[in-house]
Amino acid sequence: MPKNLAVDPKKMKETETALRAEAGKLLGEGAVTAFLGHEEGWDGLPVPFFAATADEAKRLVWNPLVAFNLAKHLLDRLDGEGKLGIVVNGCGSLALNRILKDRRFPRERLHVVGVPCTGVLDPDKVLALPDAERKEVLQSGKVGAEFFLKRCGWCDAPNPVVYDSLIGDKVPEEAVPPLYPRVAELEAMKAEERLAYFQGLYEKCIRCFACRNVCPACNCRECSLDQWDPLWLGRAAVPSEQLMYHFIRAFDVAGRCIRCGECERVCSVGVPLMELNDKLMKDITELFGVQRPHVPADIEPLGQFDMGDPDVEGSH
Amino acid sequence: MMSDNLLVPGVATILDIRDETSNGDTKTFWVQFDKPEDAFVHRPGQCAMISVFGVGESMISITSTPTRGWPIELCIKRAGRVTGALHDSQIGDKVGLRGPYGNIFPVEDWKGKNLVFIAGGFALAPVRCLIDYCLAHRDWFKHIDIIYGARSPGDLCFKPDILERWPQEKDTTVSLTVDRADEAGTWKGPVGFVPSFVEQVKPSPKDTIAVTCGPPIMIKFVLQVLPKLGFTDEQTFTTLELKMQCGVGKCGRCNIGDKYVCVDGPVFNLTQIKKLPAEF
Amino acid sequence: MAESPVPKATRLVTKAGLGAWLAALAADNTVMGPVMVDGKPLFRALAAGQEGDVDLESVHTVNSPKVGVLPQTEPMVRYRLDKDSGGAPTLSTEAPDSGPPVVLFGLRPCDAVAIELLDKVFLTGDFVDGAYKERRDKVTVVAVACPVPAKSCFCDSFGLTPGASRGADVVLYGRSGPGKVEGDAYYAVAYTDRGEALLGSAGSKAAGVADLPGTEGQKMENAISSFRALKTPLGDKLGRIDVAGKLDGLFENPYWEKISARCVSCGTCTFVCPTCYCFGVADTGAAGQGVRFRYWDSCKFPQFLTMAGGHNPRPAKKMRSRQRFMHKLNYYHHRYGEYLCVGCGRCVESCPVGLHLPLVAGDVRGL
Numbered sequence: 001m002p003k004n005l006a007v008d009p010k011k012m013k014e015t016e017t018a019l020r021a022e023a024g025k026l027l028g029e030g031a032v033t034a035f036l037g038h039e040e041g042w043d044g045l046p047v048p049f050f051a052a053t054a055d056e057a058k059r060l061v062w063n064p065l066v067a068f069n070l071a072k073h074l075l076d077r078l079d080g081e082g083k084l085g086i087v088v089n090g091c092g093s094l095a096l097n098r099i100l101k102d103r104r105f106p107r108e109r110l111h112v113v114g115v116p117c118t119g120v121l122d123p124d125k126v127l128a129l130p131d132a133e134r135k136e137v138l139q140s141g142k143v144g145a146e147f148f149l150k151r152c153g154w155c156d157a158p159n160p161v162v163y164d165s166l167i168g169d170k171v172p173e174e175a176v177p178p179l180y181p182r183v184a185e186l187e188a189m190k191a192e193e194r195l196a197y198f199q200g201l202y203e204k205c206i207r208c209f210a211c212r213n214v215c216p217a218c219n220c221r222e223c224s225l226d227q228w229d230p231l232w233l234g235r236a237a238v239p240s241e242q243l244m245y246h247f248i249r250a251f252d253v254a255g256r257c258i259r260c261g262e263c264e265r266v267c268s269v270g271v272p273l274m275e276l277n278d279k280l281m282k283d284i285t286e287l288f289g290v291q292r293p294h295v296p297a298d299i300e301p302l303g304q305f306d307m308g309d310p311d312v313e314g315s316h
Numbered sequence: 317m318m319s320d321n322l323l324v325p326g327v328a329t330i331l332d333i334r335d336e337t338s339n340g341d342t343k344t345f346w347v348q349f350d351k352p353e354d355a356f357v358h359r360p361g362q363c364a365m366i367s368v369f370g371v372g373e374s375m376i377s378i379t380s381t382p383t384r385g386w387p388i389e390l391c392i393k394r395a396g397r398v399t400g401a402l403h404d405s406q407i408g409d410k411v412g413l414r415g416p417y418g419n420i421f422p423v424e425d426w427k428g429k430n431l432v433f434i435a436g437g438f439a440l441a442p443v444r445c446l447i448d449y450c451l452a453h454r455d456w457f458k459h460i461d462i463i464y465g466a467r468s469p470g471d472l473c474f475k476p477d478i479l480e481r482w483p484q485e486k487d488t489t490v491s492l493t494v495d496r497a498d499e500a501g502t503w504k505g506p507v508g509f510v511p512s513f514v515e516q517v518k519p520s521p522k523d524t525i526a527v528t529c530g531p532p533i534m535i536k537f538v539l540q541v542l543p544k545l546g547f548t549d550e551q552t553f554t555t556l557e558l559k560m561q562c563g564v565g566k567c568g569r570c571n572i573g574d575k576y577v578c579v580d581g582p583v584f585n586l587t588q589i590k591k592l593p594a595e596f
Numbered sequence: 597m598a599e600s601p602v603p604k605a606t607r608l609v610t611k612a613g614l615g616a617w618l619a620a621l622a623a624d625n626t627v628m629g630p631v632m633v634d635g636k637p638l639f640r641a642l643a644a645g646q647e648g649d650v651d652l653e654s655v656h657t658v659n660s661p662k663v664g665v666l667p668q669t670e671p672m673v674r675y676r677l678d679k680d681s682g683g684a685p686t687l688s689t690e691a692p693d694s695g696p697p698v699v700l701f702g703l704r705p706c707d708a709v710a711i712e713l714l715d716k717v718f719l720t721g722d723f724v725d726g727a728y729k730e731r732r733d734k735v736t737v738v739a740v741a742c743p744v745p746a747k748s749c750f751c752d753s754f755g756l757t758p759g760a761s762r763g764a765d766v767v768l769y770g771r772s773g774p775g776k777v778e779g780d781a782y783y784a785v786a787y788t789d790r791g792e793a794l795l796g797s798a799g800s801k802a803a804g805v806a807d808l809p810g811t812e813g814q815k816m817e818n819a820i821s822s823f824r825a826l827k828t829p830l831g832d833k834l835g836r837i838d839v840a841g842k843l844d845g846l847f848e849n850p851y852w853e854k855i856s857a858r859c860v861s862c863g864t865c866t867f868v869c870p871t872c873y874c875f876g877v878a879d880t881g882a883a884g885q886g887v888r889f890r891y892w893d894s895c896k897f898p899q900f901l902t903m904a905g906g907h908n909p910r911p912a913k914k915m916r917s918r919q920r921f922m923h924k925l926n927y928y929h930h931r932y933g934e935y936l937c938v939g940c941g942r943c944v945e946s947c948p949v950g951l952h953l954p955l956v957a958g959d960v961r962g963l
Contacts, residue, residue: 023762042927047858068949076857076913126745204633204640206659206668209897210862210948226899229397235878236669268658268864268946270636319727323877323890324673325690327687369675369687369888370881370950396904410677410687559903561877562890564723568874569893570903571919574848579722593847595919596909 002155002174005119005148007141011168016062019087024057026085032111033082036073039067044138045123046091048073048260050084057248063114063131065123066136066150069262071095071216074105083109088119092150095159095216097296100162102256104219108237114163116171119152122265128248131259151261151272154179157295178285178292180278187279200266204269211263211273217253225249246276254280255302259294322564325367325412326354330405331387338470341394342438343359343403344379347413348387354405354416354587356416358382360423360446361555364415365563366390368401375560375578378416379441379474382400389413391473393443407510418582421446421527421553431459432519434538436510436530440464440473442555442582451485458487462520465493465510469503503517513539514545521546527553555580556589558596572596601761601818605786606808606816607770607795613804618647620803621699621794626737628664629701631659639663639703642905652702655746657938665711665732666718668867668892672727672877677884690885694727697734699794706751706938708739708763711868716932717873736794738847739764739818743774745828748941750954752831756938759823765791771815773822783808783816809922830954831939840929843922851963855873855956856948858919863894865952866920866941894950895919921956 022034034050037060041047046066050073051057066133077084088096093114099105125147126137137143145153156176160166172267186194212218212225225233225245233248234241259281263273283291308315332346347366349355354548358364358378359425365375374396384545394403405411423446435443450457459551462482466472472492485491493513497503519526526547528538535554542552558570558577565579573593575581584592609617618952621627627642629650637654639661671692678686700711719729742749742758751757758774761767768782784805786792795805866872876893880886893900894915902908910916928936943952 041858041954042944042952045950047951048950050857072860074858204638206864206867206895207892208867210860210864210865213860213862214948226897234880235889235893236880236889238669266860266864266948268868269638270634270658272634279724305764320724320730321672321691321722322725323888324689324691329685367879367888369677370879370884370886372879373877400905408685408686412687412689435807450757475946559901559908561875562891563722564725566718566723566725566873566892567876567893568895568923569876570926571923574921574930593917 001150002119002176003159004158004171005145005152007148008119008141009064009139009141012062012064015167016060019062019113019115020057020060021088022053022165022167022265023060023085026111027051027057027161028054031083032085033080033086034077035060035087036070037087038062038068038070043127045127050077056311060087062172064141065126066249067120067123067265069216070094070216071099072214072219074099074110075219078105081109083111085113085155087113088156088160088163089115089120090158090160091117091258091260093162093208093294094157095260097162098216098258099219099232101296101298102217102219109220111165112160114160114165114166116159116166118158118171119148119155121147122149124265138162141211144255149261149270151259154259156292161295173201176250178282179280182272182275182281183282186275187304198246199239199243200277201271202240203245204244205242205246205271206269207237207245208268210266211271212249214262214266215249215253216258216260217256246273250276250280253277254288255284255293255300256296257281319461319470323416323440323562325365325373325414325570326351328411328413329513330365330407330409330411333407334365334437336391336475340403342391342471342473344389346389349370349413350410353414355386358416359420360387360449361420361442362416362418363563363582364388364413364417366392366402367412367467368398368405369412371401372399373561374399374402375414375417375563376587377442377445377555377582379421379444381445381452383449383452393436393438397483397521400506406584414563417537417578419580421583423449423456426525427456428523429455429457430459430461430520430524432463432512432524432526434463434526434528434530436464438473439529440478440507440529444474444477444529444579446527448481451482451488454486458523460485460488461515461517462488462490463510463514463519465508465513468497469494469498508537509537510534514538514541517575518545519552521548524552525551529555550569550589552586553583554586554589555583601787603785604789604792605795606779607784607800608771608806608808608812609784610781610804612652614652615648617793617800617805618642618650618701620799621860623799625697625699626695627699628661629700630654630703633793643898645914650702652740654782654897655744655749656704656707656942658709658942658946660867660942662710662714662870662873663730664698664700665714665735666873666875666892669725669889670891671887671889673888675881675886675888678704680843685953692811694730694734695799697736697884698731699736699738701738702740703737703762704742704940705739705758705762705764705767706756707870708737709756709760710763710938710940711737712763713871713928713932713934713938714937716875736766736790737764738766738768738791740768741770741774741823742826743770745826745831746941747847748830749939750831750834751939752828753834753837753934753939753957754937755836756827757824761785761787763786766794769796769816769819769823770818773819776806783812783819785820786814794875808876810842816833828939830944834954837925837935837937839957840926840958841933842960842963845946846960847918848923848962849963851959852914852918855951855959856913859895859896859913859917860947860949861898861913861916861953862948863892863896864946864948865943866894866896868894868946870942871924873937895923918952921953924953925957925960
């Protein structure tokens with residue numbers, strides 16, 4: 001858990017003011033055709049929002065609840081030539097870099113406003129508080145560690161890794177040892193026990209695809225699991241297909257997962273999806289020596305090929 | 317029908333397969349239920365769900381007139397998995413079949429009128445059922461005009477009907493066109509797109525009903541030409557097509573506004589279409 | 597939706613005796629009810645011995661009881677393609693068993709109404725869905741009146757109440773009326789023949805479903821009235837939702853583009869919703885044999901309407917969001933005279949971006 005984890009609503013309000021000003025300027029000058037940020041949705045929940053005019057920029061928010069990872073929404077605006085603005089904190093910039101390094105959106109079409117971050121709260125938990133407590137938390141920022149997003153607990157990238165301009169000063173970075181607490185327990189299980197565990201886990205999955213749709217690493221033009229010809233994923237919500245869906249997705253994002261945990265956060269039935277992703281991330285660290293697998297690189301370990309790889313004939 | 321379960325088809329056999337287009341992408345399948353008691357009586361405009369088990373189902377308009385009975389004919393263009401599987405089938409293969417679905421052309425309302433049928437490509441299929449039904453009740457109607465075109469001579473469907481049988485019917489004119497003639501130069505007839513061809517043929521709107529089916533782009537322009545010739549919305553009929561799964565108005569897929577194409581359509585007149593939201 | 601049907605039978609069930617009653621019901625039925633699974637209340641078939649774990653405290657489960665009448669995956673027909681001795685193709689089909697009778701236990705009054713709204717689609721109109729009917733005829737609905745509405749509930753926006761009985765065969769009302777503490781027993785009130793049969797069955801009697809003490813008649817009436825007088829905070833704020841007429845003219849309104857920008861095109865709202873019913877039909881199998889089944893599909897999925905050949909009439913999010921809310925608040929109303937929503941609040945709880953019915957219904961009023 002990073003030592004500096006804290007939420008400073010006053011500072012965030014200042015950031016919000018600066019963000020509105022910068023986005024308003026970019027839009028007013030025509031430097032961007034739309035600015036992707038958050039606006040206040042139902043009951044105070046920040047939701048993705050494309051501000052299209054300087055006036056609309058006044059609706060942008062930056063507050064303790066800006067948890068939703070925006071970068072994936074850029075793919076809604078792939079068509080067209082116009083430049084877009086986007087605001088990202090640390091993990092938001094990891095998501096953006098995932099999209100950029102997968103070459104799914106051109107960097108030249110973006111103006112990135114970065115915001116160094118010291119923590120964001122879980123909107124579900126905060127908005128569930130009684131009104132008086134909620135108000136207190138959002139005004140003072142005084143809150144227990146369990147109210148932060150899970151990903152804040154292992155965050156070692158609080159400063160944006162990609163940006164054109166920055167709002168606020170950079171925060172000190174901490175090397176956070178990669179801990180995958182649940183993985184050791186899973187590894188300790190016998191094979192049959194583990195299979196039964198995963199089958200039980202995914203059995204409550206309702207195949208809504210929320211996890212896939214919010215994942216920045218799941219950014220294919222057409223998801224193979226949606227295809228009919230060939231039919232990779234049967235439409236039946238039966239145990240064999242559930243495992244198929246989740247295992248395929250875990251392997252597809254392996255090496256590219258940014259450990260944001262949005263998949264888990266949006267799952268309505270509470271499947272702990274990160275368990276498998278964490279296991280694969282731990283394996284990649286151990287097998288390939290990648291120290292920070294959750295930080296997007298130009299080429300990811302599973303996307304590389306070397307003639308010296310041990311499975312290449314004649315290499316050893 | 318076959319069972320209380322609306323989605324379970326009866327077992328049918330493919331009795332014959334005929335090529336309609338020279339490139340083989342459109343074929344007419346003659347199918348018959350294995351159990352005679354499964355046979356249904358359809359009306360012009362209606363469709364049937366034909367399926368290849370293991371692949372899926374496809375809603376196809378019935379192209380043979382009910383007055384001719386069974387086996388019925390389904391004209392199918394190769395477009396996706398199911399139609400592809402059907403195209404790869406042989407005579408004697410077993411398929412699933414259920415129907416008839418959809419509303420019908422209000423033929424009884426058209427007694428005493430002239431009829432103009434305008435079709436493009438393989439969309440002549442649903443109109444053909446209607447044409448043959450009307451020809452089977454020939455004295456209900458006055459003059460019949462059949463205006464039909466395709467991309468090329470090889471793409472003209474139902475050649476025995478358009479070239480031989482229909483032109484010989486009483487007080488019936490068949491006018492054919494192609495978008496472009498063949499290179500061998502064997503096509504001696506008119507060349508041009510169907511909508512402008514309709515303008516040339518210039519059917520009169522007086523006491524006339526117009527029925528048009530074709531690719532969306534053709535329909536769009538035909539529906540601009542007909543009013544120019546004096547046809548009202550009430551006189552003009554067409555069929556709409558959307559993705560369908562159940563065919564019986566339950567699965568929620570084929571709606572345009574609050575209308576389901578599978579039960580409130582596929583036959584609509586232009587007055588009804590103009591009330592529908594533009595989403596198809 | 598006038599509310600005052602005459603009870604056909606009344607009984608008393610102690611809270612402590614619920615487990616035994618459910619176990620008795622499980623002898624001849626598949627019992628489905630709310631259970632806590634890793635901290636989330638889910639509606640599902642109870643495993644043997646799980647009857648005591650039924651959770652009636654959570655106001656509603658994350659998923660809805662529609663699974664009991666419209667399973668997410670429902671086999672329609674088993675097929676087998678083969679060749680006879682002469683080499684000619686054969687095709688045989690067989691209908692799968694629709695299973696034992698089902699008791700849907702512990703759902704809320706809004707969920708019971710939702711099942712009636714589904715019944716209108718599948719059991720009326722030009723065709724009666726035989727598979728749905730066969731399953732539906734074996735279902736007994738035992739609802740529980742809500743002691744406390746949840747923050748996301750808005751059933752009263754559709755004229756319902758936490759004590760409604762429409763669609764239920766039996767309703768359990770907490771003996772001490774609404775409030776966080778449910779008291780020691782429930783009044784079990786049967787409103788249909790099926791409900792009466794359930795309450796009067798030998799199994800129920802043996803499990804402790806007792807006759808109502810003669811002195812409690814009035815107390816029961818009071819409790820029922822109190823449940824029916826309960827208001828939901830969100831429903832109170834929204835008021836009655838009656839936007840069908842207004843929506844007639846709003847198809848091309850730019851609102852849909854604006855509001856749908858936040859959507860992630862998943863199917864969460866449609867799958868947790870007790871009144872969403874859109875389904876697809878697909879085949880599975882290998883080597884000539886398999887199953888044709890229907891499965892839940894979502895108008896929110898981008899590929900929902902994609903046709904062979906590639907044409908997609910709803911490629912944009914605004915069209916799909918519009919479709920969902922028009923279906924709920926306008927199209928269904930045109931066909932069946934009421935709204936395809938019961939105000940259960942599941943979409944409010946589950947949508948990751950808060951794009952749900954109360955938001956849209958409220959916004960539409962202001963357009």
